[in-house]
Amino acid sequence: VTKEPVQRNSGRSRIDRLRLFFPGLPADALLVTHLPNIRYLCGFTGSNALLYVESLSATLFTDSRYTIQAREEVSDAQISIAKHGLIKSLGNILARRPGRPRLGYEPSQLTVAQKDELQSAAGARIRWVAAPLGVEKLRAVKDASEQVLMRDAAALISKVWTEVVAGIKPGTAELAVAAEMEYAMKLQGASGPSFDSIVASGPRSALPHARPTSKLLKKNELLVLDQGAILRGYCSDMTRTVFLGHASARVRGLYQAVLEAKDTATAAIRPGIKAGEVDAAARKVLQRHKLGQYFTHSTGHGLGIEIHELPRLGKNEDIMLQEGMALTVEPGVYIQGLGGIRIEDEVLVTAKAAEVLTSATRKFLEL
Ligand SMILES: [Mn+2]
Numbered sequence: 001v002t003k004e005p006v007q008r009n010s011g012r013s014r015i016d017r018l019r020l021f022f023p024g025l026p027a028d029a030l031l032v033t034h035l036p037n038i039r040y041l042c043g044f045t046g047s048n049a050l051l052y053v054e055s056l057s058a059t060l061f062t063d064s065r066y067t068i069q070a071r072e073e074v075s076d077a078q079i080s081i082a083k084h085g086l087i088k089s090l091g092n093i094l095a096r097r098p099g100r101p102r103l104g105y106e107p108s109q110l111t112v113a114q115k116d117e118l119q120s121a122a123g124a125r126i127r128w129v130a131a132p133l134g135v136e137k138l139r140a141v142k143d144a145s146e147q148v149l150m151r152d153a154a155a156l157i158s159k160v161w162t163e164v165v166a167g168i169k170p171g172t173a174e175l176a177v178a179a180e181m182e183y184a185m186k187l188q189g190a191s192g193p194s195f196d197s198i199v200a201s202g203p204r205s206a207l208p209h210a211r212p213t214s215k216l217l218k219k220n221e222l223l224v225l226d227q228g229a230i231l232r233g234y235c236s237d238m239t240r241t242v243f244l245g246h247a248s249a250r251v252r253g254l255y256q257a258v259l260e261a262k263d264t265a266t267a268a269i270r271p272g273i274k275a276g277e278v279d280a281a282a283r284k285v286l287q288r289h290k291l292g293q294y295f296t297h298s299t300g301h302g303l304g305i306e307i308h309e310l311p312r313l314g315k316n317e318d319i320m321l322q323e324g325m326a327l328t329v330e331p332g333v334y335i336q337g338l339g340g341i342r343i344e345d346e347v348l349v350t351a352k353a354a355e356v357l358t359s360a361t362r363k364f365l366e367l
Pocket of ligand 1: 238328330344
């Protein structure tokens with residue numbers, strides 16, 4: 001186990017930056033139950049944990065399977081190994097606090113059962129305060145140590161893709177290509193794929209989120225390959241579309257239009273622009289090519305510890321891009337019967353523009 005120290009930004013720990021949200025909620029403490037948020041805040045990577053953050057201290061609750069691991073991984077929080085359930089342990093602490101503590105919680109993450117259990121363990125004194133997306137907002141902006149991890153994960157998937165694609169031949173099953181891709185990721189040091197790899201050939205490539213099947217790749221088909229790897233806890237995500245055989249002028253034209261949309265949206269990225277404006281830039285290019293109706297999803301999304309994070313690059317999204325955000329840019333067109341084309345790069349928002357992290361060729365490969 002290698003310890004990834006929790007990075008401090010300008011002297012403030014991540015937990016301290018989270019505490020800055022307390023007055024606005026308002027809350028006296030925050031209960032963090034989403035494991036990626038817990039990992040982000042204190043470094044713990046186990047599968048069972050709660051993080052309780054008060055204004056002067058923080059406690060990670062986990063179980064006895066993680067005694068050693070917690071000691072190795074956790075910074076900025078005390079560790080409590082719960083003997084009779086994590087919620088119960090936290091409830092015992094809350095029951096001893098004076099007054100009626102205002103407890104912030106993650107409404108999209110805390111289950112009704114957890115809420116009920118804590119309520120009964122703490123003697124119904126808790127004042128619940130919904131605290132949506134606080135940690136997620138911090139996570140959207142990657143600090144220097146995270147930027148290194150994002151670059152490395154993107155470099156890994158670029159290398160894996162280039163190697164695996166060199167061996168692709170008609171007669172191979174989509175599932176076999178996905179298996180090759182995910183095997184190669186692990187050989188290169190990834191802990192696994194950041195989502196189930198998409199390998200979609202022929203008419204199936206018109207399904208933006210196709211699952212690979214036992215369908216064999218055939219000559220004269222489009223092939224969409226969308227995959228990412230998790231390296232030291234951080235996700236990558238990249239899509240390329242290739243053709244088996246010689247593509248028609250129409251298919252080449254579609255490819256160039258999608259590439260132009262991706263490049264135009266990427267060029268629009270800088271701090272201060274709204275996420276929706278990046279989406280609009282991609283959409284405008286495809287509309288000019290009379291392909292707007294075939295672009296049926298948003299232009300991209302943030303990523304990091306999770307494959308989908310803030311911000312979303314979608315229509316009318318008002319969130320302002322900031323230096324340090326990691327984003328995908330992935331326009332596509334999907335035409336029933338013919339197939340689909342998507343080209344996806346990952347970028348980091350720098351002081352003035354976008355740094356493209358994924359490096360596999362964007363030339364239209366005809367294999
Ligand atoms: Mn993506």
